Amino acid sequence: MGTRKIQDVFASDHDSPDSEVWRQYSKHRSCWVHLAASVHALPRRITRQEAEDIRRFEFTSPCFWDDFPHRERSKRVTSDKTTIPKQKRKLDTDMFERYLESLWRNLSEDKKTSFTYLDSLWFALYRGTTKTKVLMWIKKKNIFSWKYVFVPIVCWHHWSLLILCNLGENLQSKTRTPCMLLLDSLEMTDPKRLEPDIRKFLLDIYRSEGRPEKEELISKIPLLVPKVPQQRNDEDCGIFVLYFINLFVECAPENFSIFEGYPYFMKQNWFNYQGFERFCKKVLSFCS
Structure with missing residues (x-):
């Protein structure tokens, strides 16, 4: 196709x-x-x-259309001991968005005051030729009023997750530090190669909002790449992004500061592959 x-x-x-x-x-x-x-x-x-x-x-964006049946429902996996076949694990953007919307509907009202997310196609569209429209859509999200903004990224046939933290705070704050986290379940692809696009993306967001911060300070907002668990199956990256979002919402601190023990909860014990497999089955069962 x-x-x-x-x-x-x-x-x-x-x-x-x-x-x-x-x-x-x-x-x-x-x-x-x-x-x-x-x-x-x-x-x-x-x-x-x-x-x-x-x-x-x-x-700029991969096609997964032929990887899924369009008329027959896939069989659900009910045994926790059964590994989902590789070809069943790949998510397209429609499946990703549907599960993320469901996750959001089930958040507590308290959580909903701290977190928001952008559409999974917006970053790819921004890198293409619809930059102005994407910035207009983002402006409607009022992202400077949120503590954490999830930006799913689909680029080079791979999913990763950008998290914008404390953008509405003073850029020189020591207690609520504005920063960016890039979580990638396949670090061998070199997540930092996205940094030039991410920094242009962030600068354009500030400019489109008419923010008073100087470009020099915006360019110094840290982009951090925490060590996160790596995928064992090359089709799992989309589900990993959903799992990272789910874990981050559960564990993120009230005040995020890179001067106070970063990376906090994003350490080895925040994640186990048994929990991931259960989450994977839950996602694919929901999307089937």
């Missing part, structure tokens, strides 16, 4: 936006052709520029 030409997607005037094919693609949203379907399903024809923007998105 990812090799189809953009003109093939839009040239079929006889294909109604209400067709079953377009309905399925528009819900998927994990790569350029499915994003194209989502736009095609709008009650208007897209412009040539919009089509070109989507074509450029082809290289």
Whole structure:
């Protein structure tokens, strides 16, 4: 599917936006052709520029469409002793978002006052050609009013998690330190290669909000890469990001400061693979 030409997607005037094919693609949203379907399903024809923007998105987000059945429900795994087959463990962005929304609905009201998250496609779209729109969407989230902001990242066919901490605090604070955490379950891919894009992303967020902080101070906000458990299965990265979010929400301190014992709870005993496997089955059962 990812090799189809953009003109093939839009040239079929006889294909109604209400067709079953377009309905399925528009819900998927994990790569350029499915994003194209989502736009095609709008009650208007897209412009040539919009089509070109989507074509450029082809290289920034992976497609998992063919990895999952679309009509048959997958069998649920009920035994804790049974390992889920490798091919069943990969998440697309639609599955990821559905589980994250469910997790959020079940948070306590107290937790909901400290945490928020961004859509898992926004960072990839920001790196593409829709930067202005992404910054407009983020502005509506009022992220400077939250202690912790989760930014799922899908890049180079791999999931990782950026956590923005205390952005609304004084950049020189010692008690509620503004900082960024990058959690990656596959460190061999060199998480720091994302740093230039992350720093441009953060600076643009400050600018779009009209914040008074100087660029020099913003550029010094620490980007930390804690040692976190590494995946044993190369399809697990999306589920690891959900698990990291779940654990962070449960264990994050009231006041996060890198001057007071960082990385706090993100040590070896915060995680075990038996717990991860149970979480993995829960996610995939929910998404099946």
